[in-house]
Amino acid sequence: MKMIGLIGGMSWESSAEYYRLVNEGVRDRLGPTASARCLLWSFNFADIAALQHRGDWPALTTRMIEAARRLEAGGADVLLICTKTMHRMAADVQAAVSVPLLHIADPTADRIRAAGLRTVGLIGTAFTMEDAFYKGRLADRHGLHVIVPDDEDRATVHRIIYEELVAGKVLPGSRDAYRAIIARLVERGAEAVILGCTEIMLLVRPEDSQVPLFDTTALHAAAAIEMALSG
Known part of the structure; x- marks a missing residue:
C-alpha cells in the first residue's frame, strides 16, 4: 500500500473528513482491521485564511510547497491538497516534488x-x-x-x-x-x-x-x- 500525504488544516473540519474517508475506504477494500497508510500536515487555518484574504498568494505558495516537501521527505507516495482554494498553486506544488499530486x-x-x-x-x-x-x-x-x-x-x-x-x-x-x-x-x-x-x-x-x-x-x-x- 502506498503512503498518502494529506496537506490539511484548511480547515481541520474537512481534513477530518478526508482522514475518515480514506481509512473507511481502505477498510472496506481490505478488511475490518485495515487502515490507510497516511501522513497529515495540518496548517493553522487562521494563518492561511488571513493570507488568502490579503491576496498574498506567493506566501501561500511557499507554505504549500514546504508542506508538500515535508510529506514527501516523510515517505508520502501521493499527495492531496485537502481544500479547493489552495489548488490555485497546485502546479507550483507539483513542480516542487517528485511524487504525484492528485488534483481535486x-x-x-x-x-x-x-x-x-x-x-x-x-x-x-x-x-x-x-x-x-x-x-x-x-x-x-x-x-x-x-x-x-x-x-x-x-x-x-x-x-x-x-x-x-x-x-x-x-x-x-x-x-x-x-x-x-x-x-x-x-x-x-x-x-x-x-x-x-x-x-x-x-x-x-x-x-x-x-x-x-x-x-x-x-x-x-x-x-x-x-x-x-x-x-
Whole structure:
C-alpha cells in the first residue's frame, strides 16, 4: 500500500473528513482491521485564511510547497491538497516534488462525464467560484460547461463557509440559503452541482438538490485510495 500525504488544516473540519474517508475506504477494500497508510500536515487555518484574504498568494505558495516537501521527505507516495482554494498553486506544488499530486478537479470531472453530464453548477469559496484555477481546469481539460452563482449568491456561499462551516457550525438557515442557491443554478441549466469546497458536504445533502450533487471531498479521497492500492 502506498503512503498518502494529506496537506490539511484548511480547515481541520474537512481534513477530518478526508482522514475518515480514506481509512473507511481502505477498510472496506481490505478488511475490518485495515487502515490507510497516511501522513497529515495540518496548517493553522487562521494563518492561511488571513493570507488568502490579503491576496498574498506567493506566501501561500511557499507554505504549500514546504508542506508538500515535508510529506514527501516523510515517505508520502501521493499527495492531496485537502481544500479547493489552495489548488490555485497546485502546479507550483507539483513542480516542487517528485511524487504525484492528485488534483481535486480530475476525479470529479471524470465522474460527471461518466454520468453523461456536461453543464454543472459550482459553489465554493469566492476564490474557487471566481478564479480560473478550478473551473478553468474543468472546462479546458474535461470539456465541462461551468455555471457559478450571481454576485449576491457567491457572497452568501463564501460567508457561510468562512464564518460558519470552517468553525463546525451547521445552521438550518444556511442550509436553506444553499438550497435556494442550488435551485437557481438548476433554473439556469445546471444538470448537476459540484460542492466545490471541502466543508460544504457538512451542510448540504443529496435531498437538498433537484439534480445530482458531486461531493469533491469524497471523490478525491476515493481516487487517493485507488492510487494507494494500485500496483
